[in-house]
Amino acid sequence: xxxxxxxVVRLREVYAKYITSDKWIIENVSLEISxxxxxxxxxxxxxxKSTLLNIISGLLPGVIPGHVKGEVFxxxxxxxxxxxxxxxxxxxxxxxxxxxxxxxxxxxxxxxxAPENLGLSKDEVLARVEWALDALxxxxxxxxxxxxxxxxxxxxxxxASVLTMKPKILLLDEPTSMLDHLGTQMVLSAISxxxxxxxxxxxxxxxxxxxxxxxxxxxxxMDEGKILLxxxxxxxxxxxxxxxxxxxxxxxxxxxxxxxxxxGVKLKIPVRLEDFKEHSW
Amino acid sequence: MFTGLYIERKSFMHGLDPRSKxxxxxxxxxxxxxxxxxxxxGIPVFISTLMALSLSGLGTGVALLLIFNSLIxxxxxxxxxxxxxxxxxxxxxxxxxxxxxxxxxxxxxGKFFLIVNPIIAFVVFFASTKPYHLMWxxxxxxxxxxxxxxxxxxxxxxxxxxxVAGDVIDAQRARGLSLDKGSxxxxxxxxxxxxxxxxxxxxxxxxxxxxxxxxxxxxxxxRTYVLESNWKSSDTIxxxxxxxxxxxxxxxxxxxxxx
Numbered sequence: 001x002x003x004x005x006x007x008v009v010r011l012r013e014v015y016a017k018y019i020t021s022d023k024w025i026i027e028n029v030s031l032e033i034s035x036x037x038x039x040x041x042x043x044x045x046x047x048x049k050s051t052l053l054n055i056i057s058g059l060l061p062g063v064i065p066g067h068v069k070g071e072v073f074x075x076x077x078x079x080x081x082x083x084x085x086x087x088x089x090x091x092x093x094x095x096x097x098x099x100x101x102x103x104x105x106x107x108x109x110x111x112x113x114a115p116e117n118l119g120l121s122k123d124e125v126l127a128r129v130e131w132a133l134d135a136l137x138x139x140x141x142x143x144x145x146x147x148x149x150x151x152x153x154x155x156x157x158x159x160a161s162v163l164t165m166k167p168k169i170l171l172l173d174e175p176t177s178m179l180d181h182l183g184t185q186m187v188l189s190a191i192s193x194x195x196x197x198x199x200x201x202x203x204x205x206x207x208x209x210x211x212x213x214x215x216x217x218x219x220x221x222m223d224e225g226k227i228l229l230x231x232x233x234x235x236x237x238x239x240x241x242x243x244x245x246x247x248x249x250x251x252x253x254x255x256x257x258x259x260x261x262x263x264g265v266k267l268k269i270p271v272r273l274e275d276f277k278e279h280s281w
Numbered sequence: 282m283f284t285g286l287y288i289e290r291k292s293f294m295h296g297l298d299p300r301s302k303x304x305x306x307x308x309x310x311x312x313x314x315x316x317x318x319x320x321x322x323g324i325p326v327f328i329s330t331l332m333a334l335s336l337s338g339l340g341t342g343v344a345l346l347l348i349f350n351s352l353i354x355x356x357x358x359x360x361x362x363x364x365x366x367x368x369x370x371x372x373x374x375x376x377x378x379x380x381x382x383x384x385x386x387x388x389x390x391g392k393f394f395l396i397v398n399p400i401i402a403f404v405v406f407f408a409s410t411k412p413y414h415l416m417w418x419x420x421x422x423x424x425x426x427x428x429x430x431x432x433x434x435x436x437x438x439x440x441x442x443x444x445v446a447g448d449v450i451d452a453q454r455a456r457g458l459s460l461d462k463g464s465x466x467x468x469x470x471x472x473x474x475x476x477x478x479x480x481x482x483x484x485x486x487x488x489x490x491x492x493x494x495x496x497x498x499x500x501x502x503x504r505t506y507v508l509e510s511n512w513k514s515s516d517t518i519x520x521x522x523x524x525x526x527x528x529x530x531x532x533x534x535x536x537x538x539x540x
């Protein structure tokens with residue numbers, strides 16, 4: 001297969017478009033993601049983040065009509081050739097609108113749905129529901145009607161209902177874009193916890209750069225279907241000219257550093273507030 | 282969302298196993314078919330469905346709504362069947378071309394109950410059975426999982442469609458659409474700006490739902506049901522009483538026994 005044993009996602013020279021598209025939505029994208037990594041995809045709306053997640057989940061072209069060419073391997077599976085069902089239980093995807101992802105009448109039913117569909121034993125289904133309730137802080141909500149939950153709670157429920165499949169890879173497509181500040185904090189904290197406590201491989205399309213630099217092992221900046229810049233948060237945002245040219249808003253401390261550099265101050269570009277501690281003033 | 286027509290209540294009908302309620306609904310249908318040519322024989326079935334409606338905690342409001350909306354149908358049924366049986370029986374009413382005989386009226390009433398009784402019975406069934414248990418029940422009677430799921434989704438779309446239609450009407454009214462002015466043809470034409478966005482929204486919602494279902498392993502294999510329903514003694518009694526009652530009505534309707 002030709003990739004490291006730790007690699008769970010490998011895309012090589014991938015092109016993709018939907019059946020209604022004239023031109024490629026994803027152009028010549030190559031990336032590798034290792035087990036346990038948290039990767040954040042950033043870029044303007046329409047740059048192809050969602051399409052990339054749909055490819056990794058196997059939904060494009062498995063469910064969403066379209067064309068994908070190039071090499072796609074996800075946890076040892078080629079979803080383009082083998083079909084998206086080959087990724088069942090390996091990959092979970094959560095979308096930005098929690099309303100469309102809540103489809104049952106109680107939190108318990110919602111959490112139990114995926115493992116029930118997998119045909120697991122009753123004991124295993126119950127065990128996974130219990131685990132998900134604790135992992136996402138939904139203990140006590142079991143009998144609640146999901147429609148009575150707040151936006152943030154609904155999104156946590158959506159994440160939990162995918163996690164009950166025990167996927168190795170969790171994909172999140174702008175999970176906080178439709179949430180208020182409190183909901184956003186709930187979801188981002190939960191994602192951080194999932195990374196630290198459960199070692200999940202997480203790929204998230206997200207605009208909130210301050211959160212991304214604290215959690216991401218790698219950040220990929222995309223524009224017009226291409227990956228223009230990729231690496232650790234430090235590597236990405238230290239390329240001041242390119243980041244500025246792409247119109248991506250860097251973290252606040254980085255922006256301040258950019259301005260200081262333009263005024264002649266010499267300093268290593270920070271991406272987090274604590275990075276400033278390295279400097280003596 | 283899988284709400285379907287289910288209404289949360291604590292009632293006798295809600296407490297029954299969905300299998301017993303399904304059997305009851307089918308018995309109502311059978312009795313209604315057997316009594317379709319004599320409305321007098323359909324009255325006990327009608328009364329029993331109203332009792333079930335009451336026992337499901339849905340309230341007399343729902344019953345009155347169903348009955349009121351079906352009166353127009355009864356009127357149409359009377360005219361049609363009176364015309365077909367106008368040469369049989371004693372003439373009760375003659376207005377120009379309309380000739381209503383006692384036979385025609387009995388058949389009209391029977392045909393009316395043939396439609397209304399099963400509707401009320403299945404409304405009670407769907408309103409008192411959670412979509413989860415509805416799917417479970419269908420799979421118990423060997424309906425393939427995808428078909429059972431499709432049926433539950435279709436039921437869920439009904440209240441969604443009503444809600445979305447209301448939103449679209451409000452939005453179009455805010456844009457100046459006036460639905461209650463103009464001739465009949467104009468009023469029908471004015472519904473086009475409602476129908477098109479309604480279907481567009483429903484298709485979008487169904488598409489989004491299909492993606493979510495695909496990510497939740499639907500159709501992966503044989504499904505487990507953790508929250509299975511338990512058959513109780515009340516279900517056995519309910520079914521036995523239903524079998525006797527509707528069995529007698531059915532036999533009576535088919536002329537096998539005289540009451």
